[in-house]
Structure formats: C-alpha cells, structure tokens
Amino acid sequence: MPTFIYPPSIPWNWMFQRPQQLLGQFSSSGHTVLYEDLGNFPHPRIRSLSSSLHLCQGISALEVSHLRPRILWLTVPSHINVISNYNPDLVIYDAVDEPKEEFASWAPYYPTILEKADLIFCSSQSIYNYFYPRHPQVYLVPNGVDYVHFSPSPTSRPKDLPMGKPIIGYSGAIAPWVDWELLKTVIQQNNDLNFVFIGALFQKYKFPLNFKNVYYLGLKSYYDLPTYLHYFDVGLIPFLLTEMTKGCNPIKLYEYYAAGIQVLATPLPELLPVPKINLESDSRLFSLRLRHLLTEKDSNKAERMSYAHANDWTQRSGRMLQQILIMTSQNQESV
Structure with missing residues (x-):
C-alpha cells in the first residue's frame, strides 16, 4: 500500500484542519502516513499515533522504513521545490487557498506546481476553476468534518x-x-x-x-x-x-x-x-x-x-484515495 509523506508545514496539534484530517483518514484506511511535524524538538523522535500514523519530530520521514509507492503530499506551494529531496513516486498538491492577498507569496510557485504535480485536489470551486484548464488531473474536493x-x-x-x-x-x-x-x-x-x-x-x-x-x-x-x-x-x-x-x-x-x-x-x-x-x-x-x-x-x-x-471527512478521503490508487496503479503498470 502507498506511503504518504507530508513535509513540515504546520504542527500536528495546531488548528487541526484539512491536512491532519485527510492524512489521518488515509492512515485509518491502512496506509502509512509519515507526518513531518513542524516545531523545535530537542529530542528528535518518532511519535506513533497509531500503527500507521507517525509524527516525525525532528527526524526526516526518509529515516523511517516504509513501503513504496511513496506519495509526497503538499499543501505549501514552496515545497514543490523540495520534491527531489524525497524521490517520490507520486506528487500531490492539495490546493486549499487562493494565492492572493494574505497568500500572495504563493503565486510564483504555481507554474512549477502545474509542471511537477501529478495530481491536484482543490478545496473550492474558484481554485478548481484555475487549475482545471491547466492540468490533466484536477479534482474538486471541498472541506468536511469529523x-x-x-x-x-x-x-x-x-x-x-x-x-x-x-x-x-x-x-x-x-x-x-x-x-x-x-x-x-x-x-x-x-x-x-x-x-x-x-x-x-x-x-x-x-x-x-x-x-x-x-x-x-x-x-x-x-x-x-x-x-x-x-x-x-x-x-x-x-x-x-x-x-x-x-x-x-x-x-x-x-x-x-x-x-x-x-x-x-x-x-x-x-x-x-x-x-x-x-x-x-x-x-x-x-x-x-x-x-x-x-x-x-x-x-x-x-x-x-x-x-x-x-460531508464527513471519510467521504472526502475516500474520493481522493480512489483517484490516488488509480494513478499509482497506472504508474506501476507503465514502469
């Protein structure tokens, strides 16, 4: 089964939102999730929240033994530039905000996202309307709730x-x-x-x-x-x-x-x-x-x-996993 890696973006326990919810759902479905927690950790460790969900606190996810395919899950646009550090089999960008005003600094990364992301999910219609004409694999998946x-x-x-x-x-x-x-x-x-x-x-x-x-x-x-x-x-x-x-x-x-x-x-x-x-x-x-x-x-x-x-997160994550597994299967068949 695929392994999801989330580069350090937001602390696991800070404003528990879409990334934590979706990655938690993926782990509940049996997929390994390596969440690189954001923060200062004087004693680096792997904190396991379940048998399949692990917080990498001060430790790279690559130091944890895991199965491929390796999926890099991105929500911060600038992380599109660290793809090579992870050598992923699939790159997914989950677009959660418009790159304007408070998030205007995101806009310069969008051309690279369109080039390097294999799959793009969008949390709103306007974000979807931007990506859909510009990328072959774009799906609208709004937010949800536990x-x-x-x-x-x-x-x-x-x-x-x-x-x-x-x-x-x-x-x-x-x-x-x-x-x-x-x-x-x-x-x-x-x-x-x-x-x-x-x-x-x-x-x-x-x-x-x-x-x-x-x-x-x-x-x-x-x-x-x-x-x-x-x-x-x-x-x-x-x-x-x-x-x-x-x-x-x-x-x-x-x-x-x-x-x-x-x-x-x-x-x-x-x-x-x-x-x-x-x-x-x-x-x-x-x-x-x-x-x-x-x-x-x-x-x-x-x-x-x-x-x-x-509109439960289980429904949202299920739709996403369906597309992810189709794409990983297609990639493996083409190798």
Whole structure:
C-alpha cells in the first residue's frame, strides 16, 4: 500500500484542519502516513499515533522504513521545490487557498506546481476553476468534518465560557480576513449578548476587539473544541469578501453544522449553496438577522446536521484515495 509523506508545514496539534484530517483518514484506511511535524524538538523522535500514523519530530520521514509507492503530499506551494529531496513516486498538491492577498507569496510557485504535480485536489470551486484548464488531473474536493467528533452533546460546560447571556461564537483563525469592523458594529449594537472567540492568532499580534461582552479564549485543543461549539447559540463566519476569501470553503461551517448550531455568515461564494445558512454583509442587517435567529424557533437543526453528516471527512478521503490508487496503479503498470 502507498506511503504518504507530508513535509513540515504546520504542527500536528495546531488548528487541526484539512491536512491532519485527510492524512489521518488515509492512515485509518491502512496506509502509512509519515507526518513531518513542524516545531523545535530537542529530542528528535518518532511519535506513533497509531500503527500507521507517525509524527516525525525532528527526524526526516526518509529515516523511517516504509513501503513504496511513496506519495509526497503538499499543501505549501514552496515545497514543490523540495520534491527531489524525497524521490517520490507520486506528487500531490492539495490546493486549499487562493494565492492572493494574505497568500500572495504563493503565486510564483504555481507554474512549477502545474509542471511537477501529478495530481491536484482543490478545496473550492474558484481554485478548481484555475487549475482545471491547466492540468490533466484536477479534482474538486471541498472541506468536511469529523461528524462523530463534533455531533455528540457534551457532558459538562467549559468553565471559561461566560454565563448569563446567549453566546455568539466564532471558532477559527484570528486573522486579517475576518471582518473586524463589521464585528465591532454588531457587538456594540448587542450589549445583551456575549461574543466568544476561539482560535490561534494568525498574522495578528494581539486580539483586535476590546469590549466588555467579548471573550477571547485562545486556541483550544481539537479534543475539547466540540464542547465549546455546543454552547454557541449562533456560530459566526464573518469574513471579508475578497479575492482570497472567494476561494475559502470554511471548515468551521461543517463543524458548526455537525454540532447542530445556527450559522450567520457573510456571503462567501462557497457558502451560497449551503442549505439553511444565514448570509448578510451589511452590519445593520447582520445584527438584525442575529436577533431574529435568537428569537425565532429553530426548526432546521436536523437538516443542518444531516448536511454535515453527508460531508464527513471519510467521504472526502475516500474520493481522493480512489483517484490516488488509480494513478499509482497506472504508474506501476507503465514502469
């Protein structure tokens, strides 16, 4: 069976997102995954999370005995230049963001990606629209959710959640693409609500909001995250509408839905076809919609959770593995 190698890109335990989810799914299917963890490791080691999933902490994946074909899984465009270091049998680029604005530094690597990647997966329609006419093996695979992880109701309430008011929550990167100006207006208009933010600072030196009804709880472990989401009355996706975010397929949407909570977002292209979502871009209308969600009976919880269940990471990874195994088989037959 193929072995997947992921060069050092993001720490395994930091903002558990698409790379960790997919590679974890591949390992659950019996494929060996060698994840080169990012960080400073004074005592290099191989940390095995299962019999097939290994974190290479301060150690090259090539030092670990493994079977071929060797598949190099890339999500950072600049890593296209380190392909020769790994001598892979197959190079896969998983395109997760538009190479614009915050990620503009990615753009110069795209010609090389088109030349050297054997297979390209895309997390959004706009990213797919770029690669599809330019490469023979391109597939659209949006983000997803570990439904079993996020759907069960928690047994206890986190102690650092505020009490006494409805909770309007945000889970994700505290980043420049969040519409902080919109949030400032909405928060000031709703003093009787608590706004809770969970996530790591990204391209930000400090949390940008300072109001009495705002609580920044920092980054929570992936294990603990569902417990927080279940206490949100409304989940927020308040992103700016930019060239970069038009290619954003927010993982938090699926996680919110799996937890059963209502979602209020700005109208990102990837969110327009999502059932039972609430979309507003104007701060006044955003605030009015928020009040409406809190006062009206929620009759759509089952449909939201059903949508999340249909978009589980197992389904996503299965589609990817099908294409990967077809290509590896074809490559072996041509040798």
